[in-house]
Amino acid sequence: MKVAVCKEPKKPLVFEEWDVPEINDDEVLIKVHYCGVCHSDLHIVDGDWDDWVSYPTVPGHEVAGIAVKVGRNVSWIKEGDPVGMPWIYSSCEVCDYCVDGDEPLCPNHEITGITKQGGYAEYMKAPGRFVTRIPENLDLAYSAPLFCAGVTVYSALKRLNIKPDELVAVQGIGGLGHLALQYAKAMGARVVAISHSSKKEKLARELGADYFIDTSKIDPAEELRKLGGADVILTTVFKAEAIQPLVEGLAPRGRLSVVGAAQEPIQVAPFDLITKRIVVTGSAVGGRKLLRETLRFSADFGIKPLIEVHPFEKVNEVLDRVRKGEVELRAVLKMVQ
Ligand SMILES: [Zn+2]
Ligand SMILES: [Zn+2]
Known part of the structure:
Protein backbone atom coordinates (compact mmCIF):
# COMPACT_ATOMS: atom_id res chain seq x y z
CA MET A 1 0.00 0.00 0.00
CA ALA A 149 -12.54 20.09 12.75
CA GLY A 150 -16.18 19.11 13.29
CA VAL A 151 -15.86 17.30 16.60
CA THR A 152 -13.57 20.05 17.92
CA VAL A 153 -16.08 22.87 17.48
CA TYR A 154 -19.16 20.76 18.19
CA SER A 155 -17.65 19.58 21.49
CA ALA A 156 -16.58 23.10 22.44
CA LEU A 157 -20.10 24.42 21.83
CA LYS A 158 -21.70 21.51 23.71
CA ARG A 159 -19.44 22.14 26.71
CA LEU A 160 -20.63 25.77 26.76
CA ASN A 161 -24.23 24.64 27.34
CA ILE A 162 -25.77 26.90 24.72
CA LYS A 163 -29.43 27.71 25.29
CA PRO A 164 -31.75 28.57 22.40
CA ASP A 165 -31.77 32.30 21.65
CA GLU A 166 -28.41 32.95 23.29
CA LEU A 167 -26.06 35.18 21.34
CA VAL A 168 -23.16 33.03 20.12
CA ALA A 169 -20.18 34.63 18.40
CA VAL A 170 -17.72 32.63 16.33
CA GLN A 171 -14.35 34.25 15.63
CA GLY A 172 -12.40 33.06 12.58
CA ILE A 173 -14.40 31.79 9.60
CA GLY A 174 -12.02 29.09 8.37
CA GLY A 175 -11.94 25.29 8.59
CA LEU A 176 -13.26 25.21 12.17
CA GLY A 177 -15.29 28.41 12.27
CA HIS A 178 -17.40 27.70 9.20
CA LEU A 179 -18.62 24.49 10.87
CA ALA A 180 -19.10 26.23 14.24
CA LEU A 181 -21.46 28.77 12.63
CA GLN A 182 -23.62 25.96 11.29
CA TYR A 183 -23.68 24.03 14.59
CA ALA A 184 -24.46 27.15 16.66
CA LYS A 185 -27.35 28.04 14.34
CA ALA A 186 -28.73 24.50 14.46
CA MET A 187 -28.51 24.61 18.28
CA GLY A 188 -30.96 27.51 18.16
CA ALA A 189 -28.58 30.39 18.86
CA ARG A 190 -28.51 33.86 17.36
CA VAL A 191 -25.15 33.76 15.62
CA VAL A 192 -22.47 36.40 15.11
CA ALA A 193 -19.56 35.80 12.74
CA ILE A 194 -16.36 37.70 13.58
CA SER A 195 -13.62 37.95 10.97
CA HIS A 196 -10.78 40.28 10.10
CA SER A 197 -11.94 40.30 6.49
CA SER A 198 -15.24 41.47 5.02
CA LYS A 199 -14.65 38.94 2.24
CA LYS A 200 -16.06 36.30 4.62
CA GLU A 201 -19.39 38.06 5.17
CA LYS A 202 -21.35 36.48 2.31
CA LEU A 203 -20.24 32.95 3.22
CA ALA A 204 -20.82 33.51 6.95
CA ARG A 205 -24.38 34.68 6.33
CA GLU A 206 -25.04 31.73 3.99
CA LEU A 207 -23.90 29.39 6.77
CA GLY A 208 -26.32 30.89 9.27
CA ALA A 209 -24.73 34.04 10.73
CA ASP A 210 -27.33 36.65 11.71
CA TYR A 211 -24.68 39.34 12.24
CA PHE A 212 -21.20 39.93 10.86
CA ILE A 213 -18.39 41.90 12.51
CA ASP A 214 -15.32 42.90 10.50
CA THR A 215 -12.59 43.50 13.10
CA SER A 216 -10.44 45.40 10.59
CA LYS A 217 -13.06 48.14 10.60
CA ILE A 218 -14.77 48.10 13.99
CA ASP A 219 -14.11 47.21 17.62
CA PRO A 220 -15.67 43.74 18.07
CA ALA A 221 -16.30 44.20 21.81
CA GLU A 222 -18.25 47.39 21.23
CA GLU A 223 -20.32 45.76 18.49
CA LEU A 224 -21.07 42.75 20.69
CA ARG A 225 -22.11 45.04 23.55
CA LYS A 226 -24.48 46.85 21.16
CA LEU A 227 -26.14 43.45 20.60
CA GLY A 228 -26.46 43.00 24.37
CA GLY A 229 -23.14 41.21 24.85
CA ALA A 230 -22.18 37.70 23.76
CA ASP A 231 -23.44 34.82 25.89
CA VAL A 232 -20.86 32.62 24.19
CA ILE A 233 -17.76 33.37 22.14
CA LEU A 234 -15.99 30.51 20.39
CA THR A 235 -12.70 31.65 18.95
CA THR A 236 -10.83 29.53 16.41
CA VAL A 237 -7.97 31.95 15.74
CA PHE A 238 -4.37 31.32 16.70
CA LYS A 239 -3.36 34.82 17.83
CA ALA A 240 -3.90 35.92 21.44
CA GLU A 241 -3.88 39.58 20.36
CA ALA A 242 -6.94 38.91 18.19
CA ILE A 243 -8.75 37.09 21.01
CA GLN A 244 -7.99 39.64 23.73
CA PRO A 245 -10.46 42.39 22.67
CA LEU A 246 -13.38 39.93 22.70
CA VAL A 247 -13.24 39.41 26.48
CA GLU A 248 -14.83 42.86 26.87
CA GLY A 249 -17.67 41.81 24.57
CA LEU A 250 -19.00 39.09 26.89
CA ALA A 251 -22.38 39.57 28.55
CA PRO A 252 -22.75 38.82 32.25
CA ARG A 253 -22.44 35.02 32.63
CA GLY A 254 -20.78 34.96 29.20
CA ARG A 255 -18.43 32.10 28.31
CA LEU A 256 -15.43 32.40 26.03
CA SER A 257 -13.81 29.23 24.69
CA VAL A 258 -10.63 28.95 22.66
CA VAL A 259 -9.87 26.07 20.30
CA GLY A 260 -6.87 27.60 18.50
CA ALA A 261 -3.59 26.80 20.25
CA ALA A 262 -2.14 30.31 20.69
CA GLN A 263 0.99 30.33 22.87
CA GLU A 264 0.73 33.87 24.26
CA PRO A 265 -1.47 34.62 27.29
CA ILE A 266 -4.78 36.46 27.23
CA GLN A 267 -5.67 38.64 30.20
CA VAL A 268 -8.87 38.62 32.21
CA ALA A 269 -9.51 41.14 34.97
CA PRO A 270 -10.50 39.46 38.26
CA PHE A 271 -13.02 42.32 38.66
CA ASP A 272 -14.85 41.12 35.52
CA LEU A 273 -14.76 37.53 36.74
CA ILE A 274 -16.44 38.62 39.97
CA THR A 275 -18.93 41.19 38.77
CA LYS A 276 -19.93 39.55 35.47
CA ARG A 277 -19.16 35.94 36.40
CA ILE A 278 -17.67 35.38 32.98
CA VAL A 279 -15.89 32.12 32.18
CA VAL A 280 -12.79 31.74 30.02
CA THR A 281 -12.07 28.18 28.94
CA GLY A 282 -10.83 26.02 26.07
CA SER A 283 -11.50 22.71 24.40
CA ALA A 284 -9.62 20.19 22.27
CA VAL A 285 -11.17 17.56 19.98
ZN1 LIG B 1 -6.85 18.08 13.58
ZN1 LIG C 1 -8.02 6.95 30.40
Missing part, protein backbone atom coordinates in the same frame (compact mmCIF):
# COMPACT_ATOMS: atom_id res chain seq x y z
CA LYS A 2 1.08 3.55 -0.60
CA VAL A 3 1.81 5.73 2.46
CA ALA A 4 3.07 9.31 2.79
CA VAL A 5 5.72 9.34 5.51
CA CYS A 6 7.08 12.30 7.43
CA LYS A 7 10.62 10.96 7.86
CA GLU A 8 12.00 14.08 9.46
CA PRO A 9 10.60 17.53 10.20
CA LYS A 10 10.82 20.40 7.73
CA LYS A 11 11.08 18.02 4.74
CA PRO A 12 8.38 17.04 2.24
CA LEU A 13 6.52 13.80 2.94
CA VAL A 14 8.00 10.79 1.15
CA PHE A 15 5.82 8.20 -0.62
CA GLU A 16 6.68 4.61 0.30
CA GLU A 17 5.24 1.19 -0.44
CA TRP A 18 4.37 -0.63 2.83
CA ASP A 19 2.71 -3.98 3.54
CA VAL A 20 -0.99 -3.69 4.34
CA PRO A 21 -1.15 -3.98 8.18
CA GLU A 22 -2.16 -7.29 9.78
CA ILE A 23 -4.92 -6.93 12.32
CA ASN A 24 -5.48 -8.80 15.58
CA ASP A 25 -8.85 -10.00 16.92
CA ASP A 26 -9.64 -6.59 18.46
CA GLU A 27 -8.74 -4.44 15.46
CA VAL A 28 -10.30 -3.23 12.23
CA LEU A 29 -8.56 -2.67 8.90
CA ILE A 30 -9.83 0.48 7.20
CA LYS A 31 -9.46 1.14 3.50
CA VAL A 32 -8.98 4.89 3.60
CA HIS A 33 -11.10 6.70 1.02
CA TYR A 34 -10.57 10.27 2.22
CA CYS A 35 -8.35 11.97 4.80
CA GLY A 36 -8.75 15.60 5.80
CA VAL A 37 -5.72 17.86 6.05
CA CYS A 38 -5.66 19.55 9.46
CA HIS A 39 -3.48 22.40 10.66
CA SER A 40 -2.03 19.96 13.20
CA ASP A 41 -0.57 17.90 10.34
CA LEU A 42 1.41 20.96 9.38
CA HIS A 43 2.76 21.30 12.93
CA ILE A 44 4.00 17.70 12.64
CA VAL A 45 5.56 18.24 9.21
CA ASP A 46 7.11 21.57 10.20
CA GLY A 47 8.61 20.19 13.42
CA ASP A 48 6.69 22.55 15.73
CA TRP A 49 5.92 19.69 18.11
CA ASP A 50 9.14 17.71 17.77
CA ASP A 51 9.44 17.12 21.51
CA TRP A 52 6.46 14.77 21.42
CA VAL A 53 6.28 13.57 17.80
CA SER A 54 8.61 10.67 17.10
CA TYR A 55 9.67 10.56 13.47
CA PRO A 56 9.15 8.86 11.11
CA THR A 57 5.37 9.14 11.28
CA VAL A 58 2.43 8.91 8.88
CA PRO A 59 0.13 11.90 9.62
CA GLY A 60 -3.63 12.17 9.08
CA HIS A 61 -6.37 12.08 11.73
CA GLU A 62 -9.52 12.91 9.73
CA VAL A 63 -9.95 9.45 8.28
CA ALA A 64 -13.05 8.26 6.45
CA GLY A 65 -13.21 4.92 4.69
CA ILE A 66 -14.63 1.42 4.70
CA ALA A 67 -13.99 -1.40 7.18
CA VAL A 68 -12.50 -4.13 5.00
CA LYS A 69 -11.37 -6.57 7.70
CA VAL A 70 -12.85 -6.87 11.17
CA GLY A 71 -11.27 -8.77 14.07
CA ARG A 72 -13.47 -11.53 15.47
CA ASN A 73 -13.91 -9.78 18.85
CA VAL A 74 -15.35 -6.68 17.15
CA SER A 75 -19.05 -7.47 16.93
CA TRP A 76 -20.39 -3.91 16.43
CA ILE A 77 -18.73 -3.20 13.08
CA LYS A 78 -19.19 -5.31 9.96
CA GLU A 79 -17.07 -5.57 6.86
CA GLY A 80 -18.28 -2.96 4.39
CA ASP A 81 -19.38 -0.43 7.06
CA PRO A 82 -18.42 3.21 6.46
CA VAL A 83 -16.12 4.13 9.36
CA GLY A 84 -13.59 6.71 10.41
CA MET A 85 -10.82 7.50 12.85
CA PRO A 86 -10.22 10.74 14.76
CA TRP A 87 -7.26 12.28 16.65
CA ILE A 88 -7.78 9.95 19.63
CA TYR A 89 -6.53 6.55 18.42
CA SER A 90 -7.04 4.79 21.76
CA SER A 91 -7.05 5.49 25.47
CA CYS A 92 -6.73 3.56 28.72
CA GLU A 93 -10.56 3.23 28.98
CA VAL A 94 -10.45 2.88 32.78
CA CYS A 95 -9.36 6.25 34.18
CA ASP A 96 -12.06 8.59 35.49
CA TYR A 97 -11.90 10.72 32.31
CA CYS A 98 -12.31 7.73 30.01
CA VAL A 99 -15.18 6.34 32.08
CA ASP A 100 -16.79 9.76 31.76
CA GLY A 101 -16.41 9.71 27.95
CA ASP A 102 -13.71 12.37 28.01
CA GLU A 103 -10.85 10.43 26.40
CA PRO A 104 -8.90 13.56 25.31
CA LEU A 105 -8.06 14.13 29.00
CA CYS A 106 -6.83 10.54 29.49
CA PRO A 107 -3.13 10.62 30.45
CA ASN A 108 -2.52 7.47 28.40
CA HIS A 109 -4.12 8.12 25.03
CA GLU A 110 -2.51 7.38 21.68
CA ILE A 111 -2.86 9.83 18.80
CA THR A 112 -3.67 8.95 15.21
CA GLY A 113 -0.96 10.24 12.92
CA ILE A 114 1.48 10.99 15.75
CA THR A 115 2.01 7.96 17.97
CA LYS A 116 0.22 5.59 15.55
CA GLN A 117 0.13 5.40 11.76
CA GLY A 118 -2.47 7.86 10.49
CA GLY A 119 -4.61 8.21 7.41
CA TYR A 120 -2.16 9.50 4.81
CA ALA A 121 -2.17 5.92 3.54
CA GLU A 122 -4.29 3.56 1.50
CA TYR A 123 -5.03 1.43 4.58
CA MET A 124 -4.76 1.83 8.31
CA LYS A 125 -5.53 -0.45 11.22
CA ALA A 126 -7.24 0.77 14.35
CA PRO A 127 -8.55 -0.62 17.63
CA GLY A 128 -12.16 -1.69 17.08
CA ARG A 129 -13.39 0.09 20.21
CA PHE A 130 -12.22 3.43 18.78
CA VAL A 131 -13.39 3.01 15.18
CA THR A 132 -16.52 5.12 14.69
CA ARG A 133 -19.26 4.23 12.27
CA ILE A 134 -20.29 6.98 9.82
CA PRO A 135 -24.08 7.45 9.41
CA GLU A 136 -25.30 6.09 6.06
CA ASN A 137 -26.58 9.48 4.91
CA LEU A 138 -23.22 11.21 5.31
CA ASP A 139 -20.95 11.25 2.29
CA LEU A 140 -17.44 9.93 3.06
CA ALA A 141 -15.60 12.95 1.62
CA TYR A 142 -17.68 15.40 3.66
CA SER A 143 -17.50 13.33 6.83
CA ALA A 144 -13.67 13.22 6.94
CA PRO A 145 -13.26 16.80 8.32
CA LEU A 146 -15.92 16.10 10.96
CA PHE A 147 -13.45 13.73 12.65
CA CYS A 148 -11.28 16.65 13.81
CA GLY A 286 -13.73 15.31 21.71
CA GLY A 287 -14.13 11.76 22.96
CA ARG A 288 -16.06 8.95 21.32
CA LYS A 289 -19.41 10.05 22.75
CA LEU A 290 -19.14 13.56 21.35
CA LEU A 291 -17.75 12.28 18.05
CA ARG A 292 -20.80 10.05 17.55
CA GLU A 293 -22.99 13.02 18.45
CA THR A 294 -21.13 15.27 16.00
CA LEU A 295 -21.69 12.82 13.15
CA ARG A 296 -25.36 12.23 13.98
CA PHE A 297 -26.06 15.94 14.52
CA SER A 298 -24.36 16.78 11.21
CA ALA A 299 -26.39 14.11 9.40
CA ASP A 300 -29.68 15.16 11.03
CA PHE A 301 -29.24 18.88 10.34
CA GLY A 302 -27.56 18.53 6.93
CA ILE A 303 -24.37 20.21 8.19
CA LYS A 304 -21.41 19.77 5.87
CA PRO A 305 -17.93 21.23 5.69
CA LEU A 306 -17.03 23.12 2.53
CA ILE A 307 -14.17 21.13 1.07
CA GLU A 308 -11.69 21.08 -1.77
CA VAL A 309 -10.68 17.56 -2.77
CA HIS A 310 -7.19 16.70 -4.04
CA PRO A 311 -5.60 13.40 -5.09
CA PHE A 312 -3.40 11.75 -2.43
CA GLU A 313 -0.34 12.25 -4.67
CA LYS A 314 -0.66 16.01 -4.18
CA VAL A 315 -0.28 15.88 -0.38
CA ASN A 316 2.89 18.01 -0.27
CA GLU A 317 1.34 20.69 -2.48
CA VAL A 318 -1.79 20.70 -0.31
CA LEU A 319 0.26 21.04 2.89
CA ASP A 320 2.10 23.93 1.31
CA ARG A 321 -1.19 25.63 0.46
CA VAL A 322 -2.37 25.18 4.08
CA ARG A 323 0.97 26.68 5.22
CA LYS A 324 0.44 29.74 3.02
CA GLY A 325 -3.17 30.16 4.14
CA GLU A 326 -4.47 29.46 0.63
CA VAL A 327 -6.90 26.74 1.72
CA GLU A 328 -9.87 28.82 2.69
CA LEU A 329 -11.91 26.12 4.45
CA ARG A 330 -10.93 22.45 4.44
CA ALA A 331 -8.77 20.34 2.12
CA VAL A 332 -9.39 16.61 1.81
CA LEU A 333 -7.13 14.02 0.19
CA LYS A 334 -8.78 11.39 -1.98
CA MET A 335 -6.98 8.06 -1.63
CA VAL A 336 -9.09 5.94 -3.97
CA GLN A 337 -8.91 7.32 -7.50
